[in-house]
Amino acid sequence: MATIRNMSRRQFIASSGATTALVLGAQLAPNPVLAALKGNPAAILNHFVKIDLDGTVTLTCSRSEMGQGVRTGMPMILADELEADWNRIQVWQAPGDPEKYDPAGKDAQNTDGSRSTRHSFQVMRELGAAARDILERAAAEQWGVDRSAVYADRHRLYRRDTGDSVDFGDVVETAADMDLNPGPDAPAPRLKQPSEWRYIGKDMPVIDNRDMSTGRAVYGADVDLPNLKIAVIARPPVYRGRLRRFDASEALKLDGVDSVVEVPALATDTPAQFRALGGVAVIGSNTWSVTRGRDLLDIDWDDGPFVTHESANYDQALVEAARKGGKRMRDRGSVDDAFEAADNVVEAEYFVPYFTHTPMEPPVATVDATSTPVRIWAPTQAPNETRQYVAEALGIDMADVECHITLLGGGFGRKSKPDFACEAALLSREVGAPVRVQWTREDEIQNGYYHAASAQHVKAALDKDGKVTAWHHCMAAPTLFALWNPGQRDSSNLEVGMGLVDLPYTRIPNIRIETGQTDTMIRVGWYRSVNNIQHAFAINSFVNELAVAAGRDPLEFMLELIGDDDELDLAADGVEEFWNYGDTVEEWPVSPKRLANALRAVAERSDYGEKLPPGQGIGLACHRSFHSYVATAVRVAVAEDGTFTVPRVDVAIDCGRYVNPEGIRKQIEGACVYGNSIARNGKITTRRGAVEQSNFHDYSVSRMSDAPLDVRVHVVDDFIHLRPCGVGEPGVPPYAPALANALYAATRKRIRSLPITAEQLSA
């Protein structure tokens, strides 16, 4: 095995092993570990670029694919710097192993937070370039010429002097047999100039298109194993409820039901995190039988303390907590003085309820815990946390757990939380066979992790000229950190850092942002775009109300408040530890200028300002999230009876450097539909502690008839030289307020609570 070290932080290896492939890539494991794997085909799993003798290039994707296009985007970056021909590449999905497959070292392969591209762009370039460098060296050796006389171009290696060329596959054996170590002082392989990029920045279709259109794509429930058992679990209807007793005699009479076993409840003083919470599992040979068997269980639950969780009361408590505020998160100027001196005070309250993720594929996991290593196959956004929590559940070392990632049939944050894999692991060990735990839709809706319900109280002072002199914003929402610290009653920096504390109105001289306190009485967890949803809704709705109060056009008014500063200095306003999506503000500043730029772009592209027929309206909203700047213009057409359609949506997005513009368009189109569901469709409520909704009939999501079908995406290139920013989530938050503002423009009815109902529009 030849080893080269050509970068200070990373090492690259070339290995032939017993295979006929050259394997190149990054690894952080000590060399003895790799040496021990020599000759074992598994050794090739350490790497990011593999080339077979026939020249087929296999590129590793170590991020989870849930529809955001990462299995296309990451390979595009590698292939570009490698000079590979896209038609001769295939993509291999890496299992969970951060030492091998998180070369950026930033997030342990957790695919969430819209961060794959921004964290991996540079290292994927370096890996592709390093692989190309090795091929060029191998070709130079084969030809007996200096390395500088060789270059790669579209899957071939060329001699500059003669113009002769060979295929990548033709140098594999040479590369594998040579000492490729260029020495510690060798320069890093040259990266292409952006103008030389072949794939980066160009439209690319989804790599899995054919499999997805022919039914061959493999998702969580499609993994089959010899002797596989299938389980469904009856879970307590109330969060942290516990089993008193159960009778399975009727269920056990069914053909296809093998056994009924208790999944032990988590100890009462153990935080939920991503752990299995317990229940009663029906296990058998087919899904139909075990699902019917579950219906026949006779179970007595102890509902526990959260039986008092009633939406009717809880929501009111949130509203009161938002009025009360208490903890100052940002304080600029003198808000109290400004209100004293105000000519006009405007005040409004906004409410956004609980939501749940409803990916089309409900949670499902298959685990074989009958031997070591324990093996997991799951549609997980967090393969290494899946290993960690399964290891904990089984009381074994994480090193003895493998996690293989299938395609995800949607994720939206739900599949970051591997409680379902823990259940499968416990049951596999219990019954001595591999077990697939299948969640039904009812399970997913009633036993999920919920987007935090929230209330916001916002008050502004205006002077006699309609200028905003103060903005006082109080928010209350249950914290997702209660998963770790159940008694926590304060919102975290992470939650207020998502589009609230970074309120972008630089021209308002006095700003105070506060949070109130509340109990968390259910599993609250992140959901696509997280707290940005409610913050963007309140901020963009309220600024629209202020524009109305000041008699100003909302576009001009917003642009005036945002200003055009390059950076927003939150520290100067007393913000401690601005979360900034886990990244530094030096690398990813908050830029009012970029936000204003996106807003101007969408106004122009949407023909904002043109005269619309009666009953129609256009609404604007803009929001920074996950470092990207998105402005949305929604058009509505409202009928006499208060029903409405969304004939057109324009979205401008500045996401800095990007890889696949076609992928951006798809994510934004989809984000508008996701936002449309948030704005118009279902909400989760509880009664006696239990979620009242159960399936798509009472927790509705957007369908073709009420979805926006003309979403026009405008990728703003002005700041493309900057770092890549997020794309998967930032399109969601501005949609609902843009829609609400459009409805106001059309009807003069103000929406302050989601989802929008016919009553709100007819009131």
Added chain:
Amino acid sequence: MVSFKINGVRRSFDGDPNMPILWYVRDELGLAGTKFGCGRALCGACTVHLNGSAVRACVTPIAAANEGEITTIEGLDPAGEHPVQRAWRQHNVPQCGYCQSGQIMQAAALLATTPKPSDTQISNAMQGNICRCGTYQRILAAVKTAASEV
């Protein structure tokens, strides 16, 4: 004993005739292209053809297929080149892809009976098929493209 053809192959099943087609094709035959989404005919992820019509396999018992013919996504076209499948790729429709088998089967059934559907007819036909990634705009465009080819 229930007898039927599935994707052109004659088969019989002597298990519980109430087993939904979804679980028969997935658990008994290992045809995994048909997806479970809701179990109550609310989302369309499990859509297959029974005697040429789109049905929700999650609520349609295998008994309903007696002496009939079932087509799943695997059998829509042996080469995966049905005009709807081609249009899906041309418009780069899928995001996560999970609902797309059902969407494609629903669209293929529509075009079999209504070769030139209006936008409203497409919307009505596709109304029962949820896509949480929000690919409806591309689905609409792809159905129209496929309609121009069949």
